[in-house]
Amino acid sequence: MESDTQGPDTLDRAFMALADPVRRAMVARLSRGDATVNELAEPFAITKQAVSKHIQVLEHAGLVTRSRDAQRRPVHLDAAALERLTAWIDQYRLIAESRFRQLDQLLGAGIPHEEQTRKEEPK
Template identity: 80%
Template sequence: MSESAELDKAFLALADPVRRAIIARLSRGPATVTELAEPHAMTKQAVSKHIHVLEQAGLVTRSRDAQRRPVHLDAAALERLTAWIDRYRLVAEGRNRRLDAVLSEMKEKER
């Protein structure tokens, strides 16, 4: 799958507030579907569907621990998203710094 397709899946998955809340919870450590469903007014089946979307996007994984199937955050996947965002953030910050410098020069010339 191309980098663009992976980004599309990840950002689409993160567009939903419930899925973002799940990611936030998993940032503190693995959790079961039951634990992830607790703060939401929805069924475990609905939360499982959200987890499935996050799995398909490569943002979370599941493991098996006897009867438990904890969900884990894939930190490397979030790191890839952050790296992609940072590329464009750094470009924008560079432009803003150049604009600030030009505006400062203009103010100095006015004095």
């Protein structure tokens, strides 16, 4: 069993966080620089409480961190957390692609490849 360096369901929360268009837009905004709740709320027609919840989701997923500056609580994007996600995806993407290339070679390089729909023949 692979031990998770982070919590057991960190990936759950991280992917779930990115499954929402509002939170993805926040990530996009935060990639340009830190922002407060009010700044993040501006582009959206939802209440600030809802925005606060979205940020909490991102924070609990480990994608952002927060600090304190007087009343403001600037949100900061954690690039390393994003990298962990791409690392997970790429891990399996590369395995699948290498399998694909192997099959391609077996079939001959010149043949336009069909999707590998069956690889075993019934006995």
